[in-house]
Amino acid sequence: MLTVARRAGRRPEPAEPLPVAADDPRPAVSPAAGHRLARILGGENSELLHEWLIAAAGNELRPPPQLLPALLDRARRVAATNPDPDEARLRTLVAAAGGARATWLAGLNPAWSWLLTEQPAPPPRPRLAEADVAKAMALVDAQPDINALAQLVMAMPGPWPAALTARVLTKASGALSRTPLNASRAIRLTGIRADPSLGAPGALADFPAEAPQVLHNMLGVLRFRYEMLRELGSA
Numbered sequence: 001m002l003t004v005a006r007r008a009g010r011r012p013e014p015a016e017p018l019p020v021a022a023d024d025p026r027p028a029v030s031p032a033a034g035h036r037l038a039r040i041l042g043g044e045n046s047e048l049l050h051e052w053l054i055a056a057a058g059n060e061l062r063p064p065p066q067l068l069p070a071l072l073d074r075a076r077r078v079a080a081t082n083p084d085p086d087e088a089r090l091r092t093l094v095a096a097a098g099g100a101r102a103t104w105l106a107g108l109n110p111a112w113s114w115l116l117t118e119q120p121a122p123p124p125r126p127r128l129a130e131a132d133v134a135k136a137m138a139l140v141d142a143q144p145d146i147n148a149l150a151q152l153v154m155a156m157p158g159p160w161p162a163a164l165t166a167r168v169l170t171k172a173s174g175a176l177s178r179t180p181l182n183a184s185r186a187i188r189l190t191g192i193r194a195d196p197s198l199g200a201p202g203a204l205a206d207f208p209a210e211a212p213q214v215l216h217n218m219l220g221v222l223r224f225r226y227e228m229l230r231e232l233g234s235a
Contacts, residue, residue, distance in 0.1 A: 021104035026062045033231035034064040041070045045224050047192050049074070053093040055232040068102050072112045091118055128157050128164075136160075137167045146175040150186040159195035169215070176212055184214045191221030199226035 005011065028034070033056070040049050056063060063071065075094040082088045095102065095118040106115035128136060136156055143149040149171060160168075168190045175183040197203055199222030207215045 018108065019104070022100035024062055024100045026060050026099060029056055029061045029063060030231055033061075033228070034067065036228050036231060037063060037067055041067065041074065045221055048221075048225060048228060050090060050093055051225070052228060052232070053090075053097040055229055055234040057093070057097045059233045061232065062099050062101070063097055065101055068098055068105055071098060072102060072105060072109075072115065076111055076114065091115070128160060130161075133161055133164055136164055140164070140167050140171055143171070146172065146179050146182040146186060149175075150182060150189065153186055153189040153193060156193065158193035159197075160190075160193050161195060162198055165190060165194040165198065169218075173212065173215065176214070187214050187218050188221065191218035192225070194222060196222060196225040196229050199223035 029037070033052075037052055040046055040052060053063075071094050075091045078087050078090045091114060095115050098105075098115070102115060106112040139152060140149065143152055149168070153168060169187060172183045172186040172190065175186075199219070207219060
């Protein structure tokens with residue numbers, strides 16, 4: 001500290017201790033759940049960050065404190081007016097899950113000051129009602145191309161039952177040879193919208209080895225979600 005003061009051309013001055021963070025009575029997530037959050041923040045299945053935060057806050061668990069700076073930085077880069085509804089909700093989800101310690105950190109770093117004025121998180125999007133499943137399957141069949149199907153997948157809330165998941169996969173897989181990028185995107189979105197219990201061991205049969213790799217990737221996303229929610233007590 002003295003070296004820095006000399007280089008700055010100032011005499012050392014008394015330093016005031018930092019304010020103490022308010023207590024957060026919520027228990028911390030399990031080590032496994034914290035490790036999985038680190039993997040998500042590192043880019044592995046990053047689309048599931050919102051679902052991780054919703055499950056943690058819903059079960060009154062707090063994230064590992066060492067990951068709060070990464071969460072706050074991730075939310076800082078997301079504009080509140082982002083057209084993607086999930087991305088636009090990220091700041092409120094981080095504020096809800098981060099709790100008192102995230103608020104304390106936000107008061108120490110101007111880059112995170114957005115959290116100090118953040119509004120409460122809106123409720124999660126409603127599940128697809130069972131009565132609407134048949135209507136949703138008919139809509140899937142009626143989509144003229146894979147682009148329209150991908151837009152429909154984004155609009156339909158999850159989790160989906162197995163029958164709807166299979167219907168979307170059948171249509172998207174049929175377009176893999178013609179439009180592989182768009183079809184792969186629709187298949188990956190299906191893995192995020194589908195009922196995560198389909199990723200439980202034995203709940204969804206493995207795709208045969210000769211199936212396109214993107215289908216195996218989707219199954220991997222389902223299993224990742226299943227393990228993630230089980231670690232957070234939501235599955």
